Amino acid sequence: MTLEEKVINIIMEQLGVTREECVPEAAFIEDLGADSLDLVELIMEMEENFGITIADNELEKIRTIQDAIAFLKSKGVS
Amino acid sequence: MTNRRRVVITGLGAVTPVGNSAREAWENVCAGRSGIGPITRFDTTGHQTTIAGExxxxxxLAFVDKKWLRRLDLFIIYALAASDMAMADAALTGDTAGGDRAGxxxxxxxxxxxxxxxxxxAFDRGGPRKISPFALPAALGNLAAGHVSIRYSLRGPINxxxxxxxxxxxxxxDSYRIIAGGWADVMLAGGAEAAVxxxxxxxxxxMRAMSLRNDEPERASRPFDRDRDGFVISEGCGLVVLEEMNRALDRGARIYAEIVGYGSTADAFHLAAPPPGHAGAARCMREAIRDAGLRPEDIDYINAHGTSTPINDAYETAAVKDVFGEHSRKIAISSTKSMTGHMLGATGGVEAIFTAKAVEEGILPPTINLDNPDPECDLDYVPHRARRQEIRVALSSTFGFGGANAVIVLRKFVP
Known part of the structure; x- marks a missing residue:
């Protein structure tokens, strides 16, 4: 499974959205209906799955699905 | 109280160990079926008690979507399910429930x-950052009412x-008083619990409070019986729609019963044990009957607290004798906990439903497993089998830890 697929699976599970909605530009809050608590849990799930730590000040960089994937790649996740 | 508005029950919703709707639960308690069995929810190795009413x-998923399933505690999911059923039963929706006048x-x-x-x-495994942001909102007791209020736009009193x-x-x-006093017209009220x-x-x-009769689950809850050895814990939710009478009549709602009185008293004695004698429970029943403007002789039926603990059932029986005197011999009493087990905070909600149905249909649910009545428990507990009997007025009693007593009075509805 590619990184993109893994990330989208987590998002589908956490936010209860369909694969079709998970386009790269989709923003978690505006497009996928997440609220602030959803985002916290989503980040925790990514930390758990990819064995990384995401600092609070890095969160603001992650607005869309492609942001999340780019961020994970920058952390060396593949 | 003068100028008190009349309050009726127009909707019932329940999730219980004896059925996942008010109708199914009522049919099963009238048939004398136990909902107690071995605990399946977790591995009970090392526990003394291994049975419960699950x-x-x-x-x-019929009541909450997948995303919310993991984020809600089971007691909240039971409450959402019971609220859907109670509101549908009352033929009310978020648009018609009353908004600012509903709570x-x-x-x-x-x-x-x-x-x-x-x-x-999670905390023990990975520290504070591993606590889910939904952990506390799932655990808070008031979030059952919170989620239900959101679902049905109930913007009046919440508690x-x-x-x-x-x-x-x-x-x-308390909901009855809110409507009777004019602070709201519709209240969705009851209890929810998931502590198995x-x-x-x-x-x-x-605390040595629970039955250890693990090898005979269906016979473990035996209120008023000589061989009772503690309560059987169970879970679920019971909610009723309370509505100001004229509003209910104007919209042609089905009315199950009228709620006419409420007693709320404290023992002010001990965290778990009842006071010497039977003053606490007796005072609460008296207060409820007085509040209803009735006399003890007017009461035909009591849905007892009847927990199946050695202390409660004898204590409750003594309290009934104290309040009703000679009339206590004529009152029918049953403990539906003999079948449902003890749903803790949900029990008042579910037993209000059973009491309303008893009043409406003139059927008394039985106390099962009452094979050898305790000599101290010598009243009519409707043993083994349900009975047909006209009921004009009924009490539903609950007595809780902390010395918290609450008794409600339901009357057959006559406009």
């Missing part, structure tokens, strides 16, 4: 115990009674 074959009080003895346990496990085993009755009684968890079982076991 809710069975419950399809949570909800849903009691819970413990709230989201399982969610707390899960959060602590969560946490008076242990009396929580459901306090929710209904390792801490729930272990905690009550060390």
């Amino acid at each position: 809710v069975k074959n419950f399809d949570a 909800t009080i849903i009691g819970s003895a413990i709230g989201g115990l399982s969610s707390m346990e899960t959060a602590k496990e 969560c009674t946490t008076t242990a085993c009396s929580a459901g009755n306090h929710a209904i009684g 968890t390792p801490l729930g079982i272990g905690g009550f076991n060390v």
Whole structure:
């Protein structure tokens, strides 16, 4: 499974959205209906799955699905 | 009280160990069926008690979507399910329930115990950052009422009674007063509980409060019987729609019964034990009857607290004799906990439903397992089999830890 697929699976599970909605530009809050608590849990799930730590000040960089994937790649996740 | 508005019950919703709707639960208690069995929810190794009244074959996804399933404690999911059924039964929706003039009080003895346990496990594994942001919102007792208010746009009074085993009755009684006094026209009220968890079982076991009759689950809850050895914990939710009478009549609602009185008293004595004699329970029943403007002789039926603990059932019987005197021989009393087990904070809600149905249909549910009545328990407990009998007025009693007593009075509805 590619990184993109893994990330989208987590998002589908956490936010209860369909694969079709998970386009790269989709923003978690505006497009996928997440609220602030959803985002916290989503980040925790990514930390758990990819064995990384995401600092609070890095969160603001992650607005869309492609942001999340780019961020994970920058952390060396593949 | 003069100028008190009349309040009627127009909707019933329940999730119980004896059925996942008010109708199914009522049919099963009238048939004398027990909902008690071995605990399946977790591994009971090391626990003294290994039986409980679990809710069975419950399809949570019929009431909440997948995303929310993991974020809500089971007691909240039960409450959402019961609220859907009660509102549908009352033929009310979020648009017609009353908005600013409608509210909800849903009691819970413990709230989201399982969610707390899960959060602590995560904390122990990985530290504070591993606690889910949904852990506390799932555990907070008032979030059953919170989620229900959101679903049905109930913007009037909201509360969560946490008076242990009396929580459901306090929710209904307080809601009754809110409508009677004019602060709202519709209230969705009752209790929800889901404490069949390792801490729930272990905690009550060390208090020596629960039955150890693990090899005969269906016979373990035996209120008023000589061989009773403690209560059987169970779970679920019972909610009733309370509505100002004229509003209900104007829209042609089905009316199950009228709620006409409420007693709410404290023992002010001990955290778990009743006071010497039987003053606490007796005073609460008297207060409820007085509040209804009735005399003890007017009461035909009592849905008892009847927990199956050695102390409660003798104590409650003595209190009934004290309040009703000679008339206590003529009152029919049953403990539906003999079949449902003890749903703690939910019990008042579910037993209000059974009491309303008893009044409406003129059928008394039985006390099962009453094979050898305790000599101290010598009243008419409707043993073994349901009975047809006209009921004009009934009490539903609950007595909780903390010395919290709540009794409600239901009357057959006559416009």
